[in-house]
Amino acid sequence: MTSTTDGITSGGPTSTSGPTFDPYDNTPELIPLRSAAQAGHWPAVQAYFAGLDSAAELTAAAGLLADIAGVENFLERAAAELPGDPLPRTLLAERYVHIGWGIRSSARAQHVSQDQFVQFHDWLRRAEQILIEVCAEHPSYAPAWASRLKTVRGLQLGQAEARRRYDRLSAHHPHHYRAQTQLLQQLCPKWSGSWEAAHGFARECATAAPDGSNSGALVAIVHIEHALDLDGGQKAAYMQSLPVRDDLRNAAHVSVLHPAHRPDWDSIGAHNAFAFAFSFGGHVADAAPHFAILGDRATEDPWDCLPDMKAAFLRYRKAALETRGGGNR
CATH class of the missing domain: 1.25.40 (Serine Threonine Protein Phosphatase 5, Tetratricopeptide repeat)
Structure with a gap:
């Protein structure tokens, strides 16, 4: 790297x-x-x-x-x-x-x-x-x-x-990111949960984890899930809202953008979640550091919720990196 x-x-x-x-x-x-x-x-x-x-x-x-x-x-x-x-x-x-x-x-x-x-x-x-x-x-x-x-x-x-x-x-392995993402799915309404429970768990994970943990990405994941559950134009409007943007910013800076973060196999998925969430909400400058770290490394989830995930990744990455004067380096 x-x-x-x-x-x-x-x-x-x-x-x-x-x-x-x-x-x-x-x-x-x-x-x-x-x-x-x-x-x-x-x-x-x-x-x-x-x-x-x-x-x-x-x-x-x-x-x-x-x-x-x-x-x-x-x-x-x-x-x-x-x-x-x-x-x-x-x-x-x-x-x-x-x-x-x-x-x-x-x-x-x-x-x-x-x-x-x-x-x-x-x-x-x-x-x-x-x-x-x-x-x-x-x-x-x-x-x-x-x-x-x-x-x-x-x-x-x-x-x-x-x-x-x-x-x-978690009693043996606190802040186990993949286990957290699985329970988060369970807590969403599509699996008989509620948005209150899902958002609460994501915040709980982000707050309890040490600085630099991947767990903060659960905040991005739950906002993506919530947006995708809405109808039509409500999806983008939800992600564009300032409370969601600020929630994402805070989660990114205590997790994968924190100086204590040490990249591991799960970091790629965490950065993709933030890159997608910020981009989908039009907060392209906030997506830029995540795309810069990722390079060409993408994950199907969450990009596969879009009709052409490769084209979407390229489009969003180009817009984000142009805010840094980097274009498609």
Whole structure:
């Protein structure tokens, strides 16, 4: 990484051909994991996870592995051969969760067929049974608890159970960003929550976290979710409002723009959330430092809510960087 003239860590030069939404392009150190998984080579996958040094990295890597088609085949063998090891069982359960959510799709419930729901719930129940055992045997194992925040939502086990699971995880791993983003989804109205609860949780996370944590990005995420739930022109009007702008500014400056922030695998997603939120509200100068840090590194969420996420990223980035006199460097 290079540094911009105002001291903000930069993702490097931007290009008109970017951005890339591929997590392996954005985080090249993950490529060996993908290669091992695609080859079905359990010892190499196991060795990769053994080299990770944080609960955040374990959870992130587990989520990416679950997106690779066919990995359940060698994970089922590894789980059977290593019944006392939480890793292969958790990775297998996460893969089952991913398969289930893929069948359900991201559509609202009224647009999901009964057959989709049946298959969805079947895969999630298979995952849940595995995860219950892992969490009972290894109560501090973050990837398993984080995965159970996906099954609790899909199986509609309720807000109280979701919060219980989050609290169990956070007792061992406070300010776990991916777990926080999962619970935040649960607290939104689309999953039988409320905007009061969702905004309250986002503020709680941003306030409680140490300066420089990614957790402040939950404020951007919940404002995006809230805006997208509104009708027509109300979406932009909501994001354009000064209270929302100021809320985003405060959250950005205590989190990913704070001098104490140390970039990690989740920082890319956090910066994309802020870049999108500021841009969608027309606060392009506020989006500029986030785009400068990102370079061409984009994430599908939240950009995939727009018709052409690549074009939108380029358009918003160009407008933002022009406020700094940088254009498309």
